[in-house]
Amino acid sequence: MMLKKDLITRHPLGIQGDETDIISKGEFGAVLSRAGVGKTAFLVQLALNAMLRNRNVLHISMNDPVDKITLWYKELFHHLAQRHAVEEASQLWESLAPHRFIMTFRVAGFSVPRLRERLADLTGQDIFHPDMVIIDGLKFDESTRECLADLKKLAGEQSFHAWFSVHTHRDEETPQDGIPSRLLVVEDLFDIVLQLQPSETDIHIKPLKGPSKMISGLTHLTLDASSMLIK
Amino acid sequence: MDDRKVRNIGISAHIDSGKTTLTERILFYTKRIHAIHDVKGKDGVGATMDSMELEKERGITIASAATFCEWKNHEINIIDTPGHVDFTVEVERSLRVLDGAVLVLCSVGGVQSQSITVDQQMKRYKVPCVAFINKCDRSGANPSHVIDQLRSKLGHNAVAMQIPIGLENNFQGIVDLISMKAAYFDGENGEDVRIEKVPSALMQEATAKREALIDAASMFSDELTEIILEEREIPEELLINALRSGTLTRKITPVLIGSAYKNKGVQPLLDAVTQLLPCPSEMKNEALDMDNDEKPVILSSNPEDPAVALAFKLEDGAYGQLTYIRVYQGSIKKGSTIVNTRTGKKVKVGRVVRMHADQMEDMEVIPAGYIGALFGIDCASGDTFAAPRTALTMSSMFVAAPVISLCISPIDNQSQINMSKALNRFTKEDPTFKTYVDDETKETIIEGMGELHLEIYVERMRREYGAEVETGNPRVAYRETITRKAEFNYTHKKQTGGSGQYGRVAGYMEPVTETEFEFVNKITGGAIPTQFISACEKGFRACMAKGPRMEFPVTGVRVVINDGASHNVDSSEMAFQAAARGAFLEAYAKARAVIHEPIMKVVVETPTEFQGPVMGLLNQRRGMIVGAQDDGPMCVIEAQVPLAEMFGFSTVLRSATQGKAQFTMEFALYKLVPQSIAEELIEKAAKKKKSI
Numbered sequence: 001m002m003l004k005k006d007l008i009t010r011h012p013l014g015i016q017g018d019e020t021d022i023i024s025k026g027e028f029g030a031v032l033s034r035a036g037v038g039k040t041a042f043l044v045q046l047a048l049n050a051m052l053r054n055r056n057v058l059h060i061s062m063n064d065p066v067d068k069i070t071l072w073y074k075e076l077f078h079h080l081a082q083r084h085a086v087e088e089a090s091q092l093w094e095s096l097a098p099h100r101f102i103m104t105f106r107v108a109g110f111s112v113p114r115l116r117e118r119l120a121d122l123t124g125q126d127i128f129h130p131d132m133v134i135i136d137g138l139k140f141d142e143s144t145r146e147c148l149a150d151l152k153k154l155a156g157e158q159s160f161h162a163w164f165s166v167h168t169h170r171d172e173e174t175p176q177d178g179i180p181s182r183l184l185v186v187e188d189l190f191d192i193v194l195q196l197q198p199s200e201t202d203i204h205i206k207p208l209k210g211p212s213k214m215i216s217g218l219t220h221l222t223l224d225a226s227s228m229l230i231k
Numbered sequence: 232m233d234d235r236k237v238r239n240i241g242i243s244a245h246i247d248s249g250k251t252t253l254t255e256r257i258l259f260y261t262k263r264i265h266a267i268h269d270v271k272g273k274d275g276v277g278a279t280m281d282s283m284e285l286e287k288e289r290g291i292t293i294a295s296a297a298t299f300c301e302w303k304n305h306e307i308n309i310i311d312t313p314g315h316v317d318f319t320v321e322v323e324r325s326l327r328v329l330d331g332a333v334l335v336l337c338s339v340g341g342v343q344s345q346s347i348t349v350d351q352q353m354k355r356y357k358v359p360c361v362a363f364i365n366k367c368d369r370s371g372a373n374p375s376h377v378i379d380q381l382r383s384k385l386g387h388n389a390v391a392m393q394i395p396i397g398l399e400n401n402f403q404g405i406v407d408l409i410s411m412k413a414a415y416f417d418g419e420n421g422e423d424v425r426i427e428k429v430p431s432a433l434m435q436e437a438t439a440k441r442e443a444l445i446d447a448a449s450m451f452s453d454e455l456t457e458i459i460l461e462e463r464e465i466p467e468e469l470l471i472n473a474l475r476s477g478t479l480t481r482k483i484t485p486v487l488i489g490s491a492y493k494n495k496g497v498q499p500l501l502d503a504v505t506q507l508l509p510c511p512s513e514m515k516n517e518a519l520d521m522d523n524d525e526k527p528v529i530l531s532s533n534p535e536d537p538a539v540a541l542a543f544k545l546e547d548g549a550y551g552q553l554t555y556i557r558v559y560q561g562s563i564k565k566g567s568t569i570v571n572t573r574t575g576k577k578v579k580v581g582r583v584v585r586m587h588a589d590q591m592e593d594m595e596v597i598p599a600g601y602i603g604a605l606f607g608i609d610c611a612s613g614d615t616f617a618a619p620r621t622a623l624t625m626s627s628m629f630v631a632a633p634v635i636s637l638c639i640s641p642i643d644n645q646s647q648i649n650m651s652k653a654l655n656r657f658t659k660e661d662p663t664f665k666t667y668v669d670d671e672t673k674e675t676i677i678e679g680m681g682e683l684h685l686e687i688y689v690e691r692m693r694r695e696y697g698a699e700v701e702t703g704n705p706r707v708a709y710r711e712t713i714t715r716k717a718e719f720n721y722t723h724k725k726q727t728g729g730s731g732q733y734g735r736v737a738g739y740m741e742p743v744t745e746t747e748f749e750f751v752n753k754i755t756g757g758a759i760p761t762q763f764i765s766a767c768e769k770g771f772r773a774c775m776a777k778g779p780r781m782e783f784p785v786t787g788v789r790v791v792i793n794d795g796a797s798h799n800v801d802s803s804e805m806a807f808q809a810a811a812r813g814a815f816l817e818a819y820a821k822a823r824a825v826i827h828e829p830i831m832k833v834v835v836e837t838p839t840e841f842q843g844p845v846m847g848l849l850n851q852r853r854g855m856i857v858g859a860q861d862d863g864p865m866c867v868i869e870a871q872v873p874l875a876e877m878f879g880f881s882t883v884l885r886s887a888t889q890g891k892a893q894f895t896m897e898f899a900l901y902k903l904v905p906q907s908i909a910e911e912l913i914e915k916a917a918k919k920k921k922s923i
Contacts (some may be wrong), residue, residue, distance in 0.1 A: 059858075066858035066869050090744070094902060102858030109861050118859070121843030127850045 022046070023191050026156040028148075029163045030183065033196035038203055039165040041228035042196060043134050044072050046163055048080065050132045051099040058130035058160070060115070061104045062137030069102050079229050101128045110138070112150035119158060133162040140166055140182050148189050164190075179208050196223065205230075234532070234600040235510045239297075239308045239328065239557070241358075243349045244335035249365040253335060253491040254298075254309060260422065260498055261300035261307070297328075297544070297555055297602045299585055305505040308602045324613055326352060327516075327625065328543045328557045328602070331508030332360040333500070338372040338488070342380040350385045351836075359478050361485045361503050362387070367395055368402040368490040378486055383864075387484040388477075390447045391440050392503065393496070395488055396430060405488060405496055406433055408441040409467055414499060421494025447483055448473035471506050478507045511600025516559045518615070518623040521572065528623060530560040534598040537561050537618035538569060541625040542605075545612050545660055554605045554612075555586075559625070561618060562598040563605070569616040572624045578616070582606040611659045633665050633678035634829035634874050634898050637685045638703040640674060649698035650675070657688055664688060678708070681831075681896055682878060707875045708829060709912065710901060711778035712787040713822035716741040721817050722796070723810035733801035734759075734810035736767055738792035740818045748775050749789040759795035759807070766804040767792060770811025779816055780824050781916045790815075826909050829874045832899040835884065837892035839866045844887050852876035853905075871899055875908075 023029050031039050047057040061069055077096070081089035103118060122128040133155070138144070155162055168180050179187055187193070192210035196203050203223035223230055244250035298309045310329045332353055336342060353360060362381060364374045374395060381389035393405040396413060404415040406429050413430060417423040429437055445465065449456045452473035458465055477483030487503055489496015512532040518539055519525040530539055538561030546553045556563065563569060565583045570576065584591040585603050597603035610616075615624040641647040654666045654677070665678040679685045682705055692698040720737035736759065743749055750768045759767065771790045778785040795810075833854065837845050842859060845868055849856055854872035877896065884892050904912065 066860050066867075070857060097857075098855050101856060104858065104860045106862065109863060114861075118842070118861075121846055125843070125847045125850060127846055127856065 023161045025159045025161055026152070027161045027191040028152065028155070028189055029161070029192040029194070030166050030190050031163065031194050031196065032166045032168050032180070032183070032208070033198075034168055037196045037198050038223055038228050039167070039196065040072060040136055041076060042194075042205075042223065042230070043136060043163055043165060044076050045080075045230055047100065047132065047134055048073065048077055048096070051096045054099065055131040056099050056101070056129055058119075058128070058133045059100060059102045060110075060133065060135045061102070062106075062110060062135075062139075064104065064137075066102050066104055069104070073100065076228065083229065101130070112147055112154060115151075116154055119154070123158070130158070130160045133160050135162060136165045137167075138164060140186070142185075145186050148186050152189055234512050234598070236305045237308070237510055237600055238305060238504055238508055239310060239330045239511060239600075239602060240504060240508060241310045241325065241329040241332045242335060243332055243353070249337065249491050250335055253333075253363070253365060253497065256491045256494065256497045257307075257309065257501065258298065258300060259420065260501065261302050297586060299602070302501045302505060307501075307504060310602070324541075324543050324626070326356045326358060327541065329358065330511055330514045331504070332358050333504065334360050334362045334484075336362060336364050336377050336381075337369075338364045338367045338374050338377055339369050341373075341377045342384045350387075354481075357481060359481055359509055361478065361487060361500075361507055362389060363496075363500050364486060364488045365491055367398060367488050367495070368400065368493045370399045372398050372402070374398075374486075374488045381484060381486065388447065388482055389484045389486050390444050390474075391488075392444065392474075392485045393488050393499065394433065394437055394440055396433065402490060402493065402495065405499065406430075406437050407499065408437060408444050409470055411437065411441065416495045416498075421497070424498055444474075445470065448477060451476040451482070475507050479509050479513060518559070518625050521622040521624055525624075530599075530623075532560060532599045534562045536599075537621040538563055538567075538616070539618075539621065539623050539625070540569070540597075540616045542608075542610050542612055542614045542616065545610075545656070551607050552609065554608050554610060555602065556597070556605060556616065557602050558597050558599050560599050562596050563603070563616070564596045565594070568619060570619050570621075571610055572615045572617050572622065573611070574614075577619065578608055578610075580605060581608075611662060613660075613662060632708075633663065634680060634708050634831075635682060635685065636676050636678040636706045636708060637689075638669070638672075638674040638676050638706075639689065639700040642699045642701060646698045646700060649696040650692060650700060653688075653692045653696040653698055657691070674703075680898060681874075683881075705878065709781065709783040709904070710827045711780055711783045711785045711824050712827055713740065713742050713785075713819065713824050715823050717818040717820075717822035719814040719818035720794075721810055721814035723806055723813055725806075726801075731798075731801040732803065732806035732809065733796075733798035734763070734803075734806040735796040736792050736807070736810045736814045737794040738790065738814075740788055740790045740815070740822060742822075743787055743789040747786045747788075748772060751789065751791040753791055753793040754795065758797075759792070760797055760802070763797065763802065763804060763807040766807040767795075767811045770808035771815055773808070774812055774815040774819075778824065779819055781826060781912060783826065785819075785824075786827075826904040826912060827901040828904045828908075830871050830899050830902045831874050831877060831896045833870050833872045833877070833880075833894060833896045835868045835870070835892055835894040836865060837868065837888055839864060841888040841892060842866050842868065845884070845892060848880075848883060848887060852880070873902075873904075874898075 031042050033039050044059075047059060050057050059069060074093075077093055078089070080086075081092070086092060101122070103115075105114075119130075135151075138147075151162065166180075166183055179193060183190075183193070187209070190209065193208040194210075195206045195208050197206050198204075205222065242250055242254060244253075300307050300309065310325060334350065334353075364377050366372060367374060375391070378389045378391055381387045391408065393407055395402060396404045396406060396415075404413055406413050411429055413427045413433075415425040415427065417425050445455070445459065448470055449459055452469065455465065455469055455473045458469070474483060474485055478485060485503060485507055487496060487500050489500065491497055516530045516532070517527045518530055520528045538558065540556045540558040540563055542554050542556050544555040546555070563580060563583065565580055567580050569578055569580060571578060583594045583597055583603055583605060585594050585597075591604070594603060613626055615626065617623050639650070641650045654675075657664050658666055663680045664684070667676055667678075668674070669676055677685055677688065679688070685705065689700060689702055692700060716739055718737075718739040720735070722735040723732060725732040738753070748771075750771060752764055752768075754764070775785045775788065777783075797807075833849065835845050835849070839861065846856055846859070849868065849870045849872060852872050853876050854870040856868060856870045858869050860867040860869075880894070884894060
């Protein structure tokens with residue numbers, strides 16, 4: 001699988017040089033931005049990158065149906081394959097697909113016990129063991145802390161790491177260059193926090209929290225505003 | 232003709248909730264048939280059988296494609312909706328033809344699993360509907376429980392339009408909540424509707440239910456809200472109009488009750504159909520623009536615009552093929568010329584008729600929104616007819632290749648004749664159903680989109696054509712393809728007295744994804760004379776039908792020839808065809824051939840408590856689960872599963888979920904067969920070869 005290797009190393013998030021995940025088991029990462037800037041696109045790329053390294057990704061969405069999420073993956077993979085001129089992209093895609101599992105909940109229907117039950121269905125029958133979980137569209141408010149703490153416990157038990165999307169509001173008070181107040185109350189649970197900041201041409205990835213080595217590696221990254229690919 | 236007075240409706244129901252009886256009664260009250268015969272009795276073979284025999288006895292087709300009847304100045308076309316829901320082409324077609332539907336539910340059984348499937352489809356195609364709770368005379372009847380189920384299981388905003396007067400044995404009539412009058416159904420067959428005051432014992436319940444009805448309707452009319460606030464008397468028409476706007480947008484499902492068998496409540500249902508369901512121009516219909524990459528175009532329903540019509544059903548009549556059409560835009564006139572957009576053939580419209588239950592009526596023109604039939608036009612069902620130079624089609628031209636085959640053999644001579652008649656008809660009706668005779672075994676093979684798909688056709692052959700056939704084991708349509716480039720340089724030479732044979736071809740073959748077969752001639756300097764090039768192509772192409780390795784069809788091969796040799800006397804077309812065959816075999820052996828198998832997109836809908844077991848089932852079948860969608864009490868699991876593993880899945884699924892789960896299956900893509908399975912297949916093929 002020469003091609004696969006190529007895609008990983010040339011994939012911008014592979015900059016860490018080695019083949020490890022950005023965060024490790026049991027840890028949490030968050031991607032912050034306002035609506036429509038590209039949180040999902042960013043998370044899907046993290047997922048694709050992990051899938052290329054044979055990691056299993058469980059994608060949990062609170063809003064979109066399965067079809068739509070599948071489309072996100074297809075689109076971004078397609079762009080990525082095109083940019084790196086991957087031949088036989090469809091074959092590569094087929095080998096990636098089994099590394100992904102999508103679950104969608106209606107916002108009100110999501111709870112950690114429920115997720116735990118679902119996960120037990122999957123792992124108990126040896127259908128799917130996630131290494132990485134993406135949780136897209138979880139609402140962050142006063143009651144989130146309990147839910148996140150439960151999730152953290154689950155992540156430890158099942159040994160996966162998780163990435164969250166956090167929707168910020170324009171009028172929300174944010175301390176200069178800091179973490180918005182809503183996230184601040186649960187900030188201690190997160191090991192890395194990235195903010196997506198749109199400028200005229202690009203979208204900048206701005207680390208707000210994380211190990212300093214990682215921060216320096218990430219600061220120069222941007223997202224292409226049209227393809228949403230990480231440059 | 233006024234299209235506001237037209238209703239094209241379907242009656243859809245769970246088996247045994249009384250669809251046939253209801254249709255009968257409707258035809259009786261609208262004076263289409265003159266006597267009522269009971270479906271009941273016989274030996275309980277099931278509703279379909281009953282209706283078939285009834286049809287024969289009576290010489291009419293109750294379940295014909297479209298039966299026309301009249302009710303209070305409205306023209307109602309009742310369109311047959313297929314009872315089975317497992318292959319999409321036919322269901323899609325019938326749902327496109329109707330503008331509204333009556334969802335029949337049994338007052339005892341309530342919302343059953345098939346009602347759920349049917350409802351899903353109507354939701355997908357945004358078909359407005361009214362519900363009819365039938366069999367209120369049966370013991371255990373509980374209409375309000377069924378209304379609750381409509382809300383909780385199907386998510387309908389169901390509102391009662393009527394309440395029953397008595398139930399079970401004592402079911403006498405209904406109270407209409409709009410007029411606040413009681414209706415009783417007198418006469419031998421319930422044909423006389425007697426309107427009376429609401430029985431005082433029911434007054435309180437009726438008033439409360441009416442309040443709820445008005446409340447629901449007020450969401451759709453500001454005028455109505457105003458009147459309610461001012462506490463004025465509510466005009467009936469205003470209330471009906473408000474309910475109508477709610478129904479058309481599927482935000483309200485009006486619920487009517489009755490018992491078709493006991494002749495109660497059918498006339499009010501007909502009233503509701505005319506008052507609440509849409510006329511053709513109120514529905515948005517889309518066609519695909521063939522000049523513009525099948526982009527959807529909204530049709531106008533204006534009878535003056537260029538015509539667009541869909542042939543949705545074919546019937547063999549005494550005078551040749553009868554083609555049922557629904558006109559969506561423009562008009563189809565007698566004597567005009569229309570084009571079949573699939574074949575591009577021009578057709579002159581001869582006789583234009585309208586079907587009544589037992590006779591037909593000649594027409595001059597069928598305008599937009601109407602349903603009619605054409606005579607003597609050769610087409611397949613699903614074809615679109617349009618005015619010349621209107622490149623619109625109602626259904627996509629893309630037809631998936633069949634993924635499963637079955638060999639069938641008639642048991643006697645008569646069946647043989649009937650079978651070929653039936654096959655001829657079915658292939659015209661359904662583009663995904665194909666048939667051919669195997670050259671080697673001389674067996675008749677039918678091909679289709681799934682196990683059930685073929686089973687239904689075998690059953691129809693038996694029932695409708697009296698063709699008894701024996702079936703073999705279903706076979707999955709595997710394919711072979713190559714994965715690497717391989718060169719060939721083959722000489723075909725024979726000198727056994729008389730004129731010899733000589734031809735040499737050289738070049739290479741390589742995998743190609745876009746097409747099944749491509750032949751490229753790169754010969755320069757006439758190494759192979761031009762007149763033999765096509766013979767080479769023919770030779771290569773012939774090899775594609777049966778792969779040398781497993782005898783599955785070969786796809787995705789590009790053959791390039793770049794050199795060769797010929798002989799003045801001994802070269803012939805035959806010789807070069809043979810050379811091409813040899814070359815193909817030579818290269819194929821080196822091109823690392825693999826087997827591909829059809830993968831189905833399987834969507835299972837199940838109560839959440841069975842999510843785990845269902846995933847387990849899919850996983851055991853080499854399925855890759857794409858995702859699970861949690862929707863409260865129900866969840867939807869989407870997976871990709873090899874067709875070869877899906878045999879008998881419905882039985883297994885049923886027993887694992889107490890019959891509460893549904894699944895649909897459609898072809899998704901071809902994928903490489905895993906090594907272990909491929910070896911099994913090769914072994915089997917080798918055995919088969921030996922035994923022959």
